[in-house]
Amino acid sequence: xxxxxxxxxxxxxxxxxxxxxxxxxxxxxxxxxxxxxxxxxxxxxxxxxxxxxxxxxxxxxxxxxxxxxxxxxxxxxxxxxxxxxxxxxxxxxxxxxxxxxxxxxxxxxxxxxxxxxxxxxxxxxxxxxxxxxxxxxxxxxxxxxxxxxxxxxxxxxxxxxx
Amino acid sequence: xxxxxxxxxxxxxxxxxxxxxxxxxxxxxxxxxxxxxxxxxxxxxxxxxxxxxxxxxxxxxxxxxxxxxxxxxxxxxxxxxxxxxxxxxxxxxxxxxxxxxxxxxxxxxxxxxxxxxxxxxxxxxx
Numbered sequence: 001x002x003x004x005x006x007x008x009x010x011x012x013x014x015x016x017x018x019x020x021x022x023x024x025x026x027x028x029x030x031x032x033x034x035x036x037x038x039x040x041x042x043x044x045x046x047x048x049x050x051x052x053x054x055x056x057x058x059x060x061x062x063x064x065x066x067x068x069x070x071x072x073x074x075x076x077x078x079x080x081x082x083x084x085x086x087x088x089x090x091x092x093x094x095x096x097x098x099x100x101x102x103x104x105x106x107x108x109x110x111x112x113x114x115x116x117x118x119x120x121x122x123x124x125x126x127x128x129x130x131x132x133x134x135x136x137x138x139x140x141x142x143x144x145x146x147x148x149x150x151x152x153x154x155x156x157x158x159x160x161x162x
Numbered sequence: 163x164x165x166x167x168x169x170x171x172x173x174x175x176x177x178x179x180x181x182x183x184x185x186x187x188x189x190x191x192x193x194x195x196x197x198x199x200x201x202x203x204x205x206x207x208x209x210x211x212x213x214x215x216x217x218x219x220x221x222x223x224x225x226x227x228x229x230x231x232x233x234x235x236x237x238x239x240x241x242x243x244x245x246x247x248x249x250x251x252x253x254x255x256x257x258x259x260x261x262x263x264x265x266x267x268x269x270x271x272x273x274x275x276x277x278x279x280x281x282x283x284x285x286x287x288x
Contacts (some may be wrong), residue, residue, distance in 0.1 A: 045283070046269070046272050046273075046276070046282075046284050054269075054284070062273055114224050115225075115279060118223075151226055155228060158228045158229060158232055
């Protein structure tokens, strides 16, 4: 896989089918549906207790706004990812171009996905810090790899934006 | 881009009790009467009572350090060095107070931080 900055987009080329599939999974991975711990993480309360009125108002007024914000970001990413559904041979390497103006949406969607995956798997801090864990021998290992891969993309986009 | 808001900390509602206990001697009877103290209250406006709120960001092992720094720069308009200082405080101490002031802007900051998926809370100062 190669990643570089072009004039008005970020280009990820030489994407093998495995990494392309991980990218395709970003929108689905970002969904906290059916996982209370992930839902709690994405929609955390505005206080550490007390202020019950504020918490109730937050649920009614702020949470729907946040849901819309997160959904818009994942929809933008899902649209960009349609590039990976080309007519190329299924085992061929792919290229993905992320428009520079979609950088914020990608940062958000990647972050949502990382947080949801971490919450679903209940990863410990030491597991999350282990960036050199290999090989992938279980579903849990794959999820950790997914978090690190998405983190790598986030870092690149952040450097590019910065 | 938002600019750094004015810090409005330190102005807290107070009540002050002044001891004015006095003893009055009745010369005819020779008895002494104690006069109860007067409670004097300093009152502040409702706006002043609303001042001591803090925007606190809590540690999260998933969010990248560079991402958290970028969010602090974007939301508070802090320069990179200041944003990094707060990020490191969150990382090492588990939390950092990013801003303090009136409740309404504090709520808006927390909402913005949640939009970036940071663990942020609104806290009243002691």
